Amino acid sequence: xxxxxxxxxxxxxxxxxxxxxxxxxxxxxxxxxxxxxxxxxxxxxxxxxxxxxxxxxxxxxxxxxxxxxxxxxxxxxxxxxxxxxxxxxxxxxxxxxxxxxxxxxx
Amino acid sequence: xxxxxxxxxxxxxxxxxxxxxxxxxxxxxxxxxxxxxxxxxxxxxxxxxxxxxxxxxxxxxxxxxxxxxxxxxxxxxxxxxxxxxxxxxxxxxxxxxxxxxxxxxxxxxxxxxxxxxxxxxxxxxxxxxxxxxxxxxxxxxxxxxxxxxxxxxxxxxxxxxxxxxxxxxxxxxxxxxxxxxxxxxxxxxxxxxxxxxxxxxxxxxxxxxxxxxxxxxxxxxxxxxxxxxxxxxxxxxxxxxxxxxxxxxxxxxxxxxxxxxxxxxxxxxxxxxxxxxxxxxxxxxxxxxxxxxxxxxxxxxxxxxxxxxxxxxxxxxxxxxxxxxxxxxxxxxxxxxxxxxxxxxxxxxxxxxxxxxxxxxxxxxxxxxxxxxxxxxxxxxx
Numbered sequence: 001x002x003x004x005x006x007x008x009x010x011x012x013x014x015x016x017x018x019x020x021x022x023x024x025x026x027x028x029x030x031x032x033x034x035x036x037x038x039x040x041x042x043x044x045x046x047x048x049x050x051x052x053x054x055x056x057x058x059x060x061x062x063x064x065x066x067x068x069x070x071x072x073x074x075x076x077x078x079x080x081x082x083x084x085x086x087x088x089x090x091x092x093x094x095x096x097x098x099x100x101x102x103x104x105x106x
Numbered sequence: 107x108x109x110x111x112x113x114x115x116x117x118x119x120x121x122x123x124x125x126x127x128x129x130x131x132x133x134x135x136x137x138x139x140x141x142x143x144x145x146x147x148x149x150x151x152x153x154x155x156x157x158x159x160x161x162x163x164x165x166x167x168x169x170x171x172x173x174x175x176x177x178x179x180x181x182x183x184x185x186x187x188x189x190x191x192x193x194x195x196x197x198x199x200x201x202x203x204x205x206x207x208x209x210x211x212x213x214x215x216x217x218x219x220x221x222x223x224x225x226x227x228x229x230x231x232x233x234x235x236x237x238x239x240x241x242x243x244x245x246x247x248x249x250x251x252x253x254x255x256x257x258x259x260x261x262x263x264x265x266x267x268x269x270x271x272x273x274x275x276x277x278x279x280x281x282x283x284x285x286x287x288x289x290x291x292x293x294x295x296x297x298x299x300x301x302x303x304x305x306x307x308x309x310x311x312x313x314x315x316x317x318x319x320x321x322x323x324x325x326x327x328x329x330x331x332x333x334x335x336x337x338x339x340x341x342x343x344x345x346x347x348x349x350x351x352x353x354x355x356x357x358x359x360x361x362x363x364x365x366x367x368x369x370x371x372x373x374x375x376x377x378x379x380x381x382x383x384x385x386x387x388x389x390x391x392x393x394x395x396x397x398x399x400x401x402x403x404x405x406x407x408x409x410x411x412x413x414x415x416x417x418x419x420x421x422x423x424x425x426x427x428x429x430x431x432x433x434x435x436x437x438x439x440x441x442x443x444x445x446x447x448x449x450x451x452x453x454x455x456x457x458x459x460x461x462x463x464x465x466x467x468x469x470x471x472x473x474x475x476x477x478x479x480x481x482x483x484x485x486x487x488x
Contacts, residue, residue, distance in 0.1 A: 013379065013380065014379050014380050014381050015371075015379070026381075027379075027381060028381050032370050032371040032486055034325075034372075034484065034485075034486065035325075035372075047471075048471070051470060051471045052321065054414075054470075054483050055323040055414045055470040055471075055483055056321040056322065056323060057312070057321065057322070057323070057324065057325055057485075058312070058316070058321060059312035059313070059322070059324060059325050059326055059372065061310075061313050061326075061374045064372050066371070066372065082371075084326070084372050084373050084374050084375070085373075085374050085375055086375070087373065087375060087379075
């Protein structure tokens with residue numbers, strides 16, 4: 001089944017994520033799980049590393065790598081690269097796949 | 107130097123000049139004052155919080171609202187019409203009762219209403235909704251609304267008369283520091299030197315703090331608000347729904363001003379998207395079915411600092427001379443008077459104000475979180 005191209009950039013339209021398993025779906029089917037660049041430190045890491053892991057965020061104005069769970073679909077946790085100003089969606093991939101972030105992420 | 111000519115920044119400048127005699131203060135604002143979140147909120151004031159430290163802080167603010175017009179010599183149209191929180195289950199009743207008792211122990215007004223009293227106060231409420239019947243409500247009679255534009259103008263005029271310089275159309279691009287100390291800011295109008303810089307730019311705290319090498323416990327999210335066409339008076343309290351996220355009041359112009367939850371994912375887009383708009387309207391019509399015929403006149407969004415525990419931050423930072431007033435989540439408006447007083451106190455004396463000791467940045471590392479809802483370190487869940 002081929003879907004007509006749907007714009008993912010706009011003023012107030014909802015997000016539509018192209019789930020690798022289920023295809024293009026409305027944001028209402030997903031649950032946001034936040035910044036996907038936060039990596040859990042090794043157990044032996046100093047306390048400060050854990051404070052940063054749990055609480056500190058880059059919160060970029062630009063491209064953001066984030067987790068979305070397809071709770072009303074395949075229930076997979078997906079890695080999404082989305083722009084935090086335009087809401088443009090660059091990619092939706094499985095966690096084990098390499099992530100490609102456009103240039104201006106900080 | 108205060109970055110941000112919004113409610114918090116102007117209130118801080120006003121307190122520095124009038125309470126601490128420090129008038130060599132500049133407030134830098136990227137646009138005209140009053141067009142950021144201070145003019146984009148739903149204008150509600152209240153102090154009905156759960157955590158005692160928060161109750162004390164917001165109650166201090168509410169007391170300052172009560173004398174604001176005299177303090178600023180400006181008509182803020184402060185209207186203590188009461189805020190009424192409805193409950194729909196027995197568990198919710200117990201939780202609200204605990205919150206109200208906590209408030210009363212601190213000497214703050216909170217009144218329990220049964221169904222009949224709720225109906226008398228808000229005749230349009232559908233008490234007997236099939237799924238979410240109203241069991242009662244809690245009223246804080248001293249809660250209410252304030253005309254938000256007047257707050258920005260009033261503080262700005264009073265601060266300006268006390269010697270503060272307010273510089274509009276001067277956007278701060280970067281915090282400049284040398285050997286671990288702030289030396290000034292780089293702006294669209296060039297470098298401006300200052301040995302004390304306070305960020306009061308909630309919504310964009312992270313982006314500015316990052317220029318000083320800081321990563322904050324904050325994410326930016328958008329909160330929408332809506333206003334209907336103007337109609338004759340139908341609602342004379344601030345009303346909140348308990349079975350969904352919805353709050354509403356009627357402005358003096360007659361429009362119904364209402365809102366709900368944040369959109370729920372990181373964004374700096376000063377707009378909202380439709381799924382949350384639909385959710386807000388659905389909750390509103392469940393509570394007040396007769397509003398179905400009303401047309402929505404305007405909808406807008408404001409970008410807010412959602413902090414990791416849902417509470418604000420008034421704090422020094424690891425960079426000497428740099429202070430932070432931010433992390434207001436969606437509660438910054440009601441906190442404008444107290445936030446300014448507390449921030450000015452910290453800057454002027456070097457000590458946290460008694461009402462804001464708990465709002466420091468170190469609380470995250472120390473595990474002293476002030477999480478009203480117990481939602482955990484997920485900013486979109488607060």
